[in-house]
Amino acid sequence: MSRIAAAFNRPGHVALIPYVTVGYPSLESTLEVVPLLASCGCDIVELGIPFSDPLADGVTIQQASFRALENGVTPETCLKIAGQLREKVKIPLVLMTYFNPVFSYGLGKFVSACARSGVDGLIIPDLPPEEGLELEAITRKQDIDLIYLLAPTSTPERIRLVAERSRGFIYLVSVAGVTGARNKLPADLEAFAARVRQVARQPLCVGFGISTPEQAKRVASIADGVIVGSRLIQLMEVENNFLGPVGDFITGLRRALDEPVGKKR
């Protein structure tokens, strides 16, 4: 069983999946925060490789990406950091980035480097399954999960396509839009998750816009994992002092997910 599959192999447990941009606000922060996230009950960590033109991201992650690029972060740096984190934490590490940095690195070379660094999966928001065949074949050979996304606009045909092809889990984008903390999750989220659940056997993880324990709890009642990004990045804005607030935030989310309310499956 892959490390990602194992993370979902605990009945009744909802996975907590934080996203951090590598090198934001500094490389040291990434090396510090990921072990903290793991110790506060996170089950998988997404490490963002910054890209100059993050068109699926809202202002928070855009700014974190630009800052990381200003800090000189490259895909190479991110792979190195992932390798160092692999020594420190047991939970699965998933790299998230746009397609061009991966394409530019060379698909085969990139995936091999991922495998060497102990990376377990890849999320590439601008690579739909139609364009992902080549990368899929390469990742399979190296036992790395290529995780596809579904959105509220996805048609039944597309849901079937992603259910056939996504490995590790399926990333459900909660709302038509870009990443970013939101006050309200859409009313049709439950119906969307149910549509996917009918055809997909993979775990379903919901991301985009989740920033409070209440929202996490609502998502936990319909999904196997909750992904949190922008709110976490906001807490990391102050370079020196973020470990406390981040720990509190994640602990709060974990507690909300563990409360024995709601049903799963």
Add this chain to the structure above:
Amino acid sequence: MPDKKGYFGEYGGQFVPETLMPVLDELSIAYEGLKADTAFWAEFDLLSRDYSGRPTPLYLAAKLTRHAGGARIFLKREDMAHTGAHKINNALGQGLLARRMGKKRIIAETGAGQHGVATAAVCAMLGLDCIIYMGEKDIHRQSLNVFRMKLMGAEVRSVTSGSQTLKDAINEAIRDWVTNARDTYYLLGSVVGPYPYPMMVRDFQSVIGKETRQQILAQAGRLPDYIVACVGGGSNAMGIFYPFLNDKEVKLIGVEAAGRGLDTGEHAATLMAGRVGVLHGSKSYVLQDSYGQIKETHSISAGLDYPGVGPEHSYLKDSGRASYVAVSDEEALEGFQLLCRAEGITPALESAHAIFHAVKMAGSLAQEQIIVVNLSGRGDKDMGIVAEALGVKL
């Protein structure tokens, strides 16, 4: 071309977030449905004539030809189209399509402002809401066009991320589109972006080449030896090239922006100096660093100041059917002034790149040879920039 998956050879495709994939499917189906819809094309033709002022003339620039001292130079006068550039052809076609699809909210990006103005005009005429994304830097250097868009009822949203130019305006338009995918039509202005845009924009712009073909046959009795057009994203070039692709004797030349010089790194010559990558939804040549980060570009003309290029141009470059050169800011300024003085025509700075190259070429060609230059837009919008570059205070 393109194939069923939206590829021109190895270029093109649909590299977009999942949210947009169903929207692109819907768009492809709607556009496919137009092909047999005679009523749509009748309306498009009628409005092209009565609203846009088509056909635009093909003009033998006799004095410019004498100045160059060689091949005869014809100008395809897209500068005479409504709103001042070829951009109206695509804006009209897609505007009619959006209305047919029942979309009432139109978004678009703009660099020089020409596509923004064309979109604003079409939206005003068709009664559609219009929001234009424009880089903060371009808002300053093309302020006349910003004012025009607002007069036509468009909302102009300033984009302050990244290089604050066309690339970032497209990013922001795509973010809006992802957010409002269900009710918004993205009226993309060039032959870039995910399939079907590169094909659709080319088709709507190919009216330029179709007219040129008829006009040159009528006026010169034969096809031209060369067609020269400037290339940013590449829509005016694709529009004039496309109907000549099978005429192998007609050489197609795209002129990119060399900015301050290709060796300075401050340019926008994507096909000359870029390498293959993925930007804004399609695979094509891209100006990028060794890590795949998109580079900031420079050109005196906002319309060419873009690190990507349409996938069909990448295909034409690799196949050798078209060739690409680059012309610097300084040379474009020279072409600009030359056309003003020789012919009393003020070209857009974008088009001035093509003018400069055509004049340079013409001098070394025989008098029997024919060059057609796509004069893609007029230069009223560029007065401030040109005055400043020439050290004149207005």
